[in-house]
Amino acid sequence: xxxxxxxxxxxFRKEGQNVTLSCEQNLNHDAMYWYRQDPGQGLRxxxxxxxxxxxxxxxxxxxxxxxxEKKESFPLTVTSAQxxxxxxxxxxxxxxxxGTEAFFGxxxxxxxx
Amino acid sequence: AQKVTQxxxxxxxxxxxxxxxxxxxETRDTTYYLFWYKQPPSGxxxxxxxxxxxxxxxxISGRYSxxxxxSTSSFNFxxxxxxxxxxxxxxCALSEAGYSQGGSExxxxxxxxxxxxxx
Numbered sequence: 001x002x003x004x005x006x007x008x009x010x011x012f013r014k015e016g017q018n019v020t021l022s023c024e025q026n027l028n029h030d031a032m033y034w035y036r037q038d039p040g041q042g043l044r045x046x047x048x049x050x051x052x053x054x055x056x057x058x059x060x061x062x063x064x065x066x067x068x069e070k071k072e073s074f075p076l077t078v079t080s081a082q083x084x085x086x087x088x089x090x091x092x093x094x095x096x097x098x099g100t101e102a103f104f105g106x107x108x109x110x111x112x113x
Numbered sequence: 114a115q116k117v118t119q120x121x122x123x124x125x126x127x128x129x130x131x132x133x134x135x136x137x138x139e140t141r142d143t144t145y146y147l148f149w150y151k152q153p154p155s156g157x158x159x160x161x162x163x164x165x166x167x168x169x170x171x172x173i174s175g176r177y178s179x180x181x182x183x184s185t186s187s188f189n190f191x192x193x194x195x196x197x198x199x200x201x202x203x204x205c206a207l208s209e210a211g212y213s214q215g216g217s218e219x220x221x222x223x224x225x226x227x228x229x230x231x232x
Contacts, residue, residue, distance in 0.1 A: 033219065035222075040122070042119075042222045043204065043220075043222040044222075045221075088156065101160045104150075105157065106156055107156040
C-alpha cells in the first residue's frame with residue numbers, strides 16, 4: 001500500500017540529546033514537509049523540501065535539522081538546541097505543481113523526560 | 114502574509130444535529146488553494162477537500178458540504194446529521210502560489226476546531 005510511514009510512534013528523549021524522527025513515503029511525491037503540533041496551536045511548518053538535496057526552513061526551524069538524500073526519505077533531527085521539543089510531529093508529502101493535497105503520516109509523539 | 118482563522122476552538126453537538134465549522138482566510142495572492150483536513154484521535158490528518166480560488170461552486174459529498182465565498186474570504190464546512198464518528202479536530206488550510214510560480218507549496222493551517230458529537 002502506498003503511503004507515508006513515520007517512526008517511531010512514541011519517542012522519549014533526555015534533555016541534551018539529539019533524536020531523529022523517520023519519515024518515508026512510497027507515493028513518488030516530490031515535496032515533503034515536517035510540521036509540529038502543539039495543543040491549541042494548530043500545525044506549524046518546521047522544514048520542507050521540494051527536491052532531493054534541497055530544503056528550506058519553515059516558520060519554526062530553530063533547533064531542528066533535516067536532510068533529503070533520497071526522494072523517499074526526509075528525516076528530522078531534533079537537536080539539543082530546541083528548548084521545548086515535547087510535541088506531536090507530523091510528516092507530509094505532496095506532488096508538484098501547486099495546489100495538490102498533502103498526505104500525512106500518523107505522527108510521532110516526542111516527550112522530553 | 115497568509116493567515117487562516119478558525120474562531121471556534123471547540124464545538125459540542127448532539128448526534129443528528131447539523132454543525133458548521135467556520136474558516137476565514139487572508140491572502141494577497143489571486144491564485145490560491147483552500148483545504149479541509151480531519152484529525153481523528155489516532156492523529157493522522159485525513160484530506161477532505163481542496164478548492165482553488167477560481168472555483169466558487171459549493172460542493173457536497175454525502176453529509177459534508179463546503180461553502181466558499183471569496184467576498185467574505187470564507188470557506189465554511191457543514192456536517193449534516195452529525196454522527197459520533199465525526200468527532201475529531203478539523204483543520205482549514207491555505208496554500209498560495211506554487212512551486213512553478215516561485216512559491217513554496219506550503220500549507221498554512223488554522224488552529225483547528227475540535228468537534229465532539231455526543232450520542
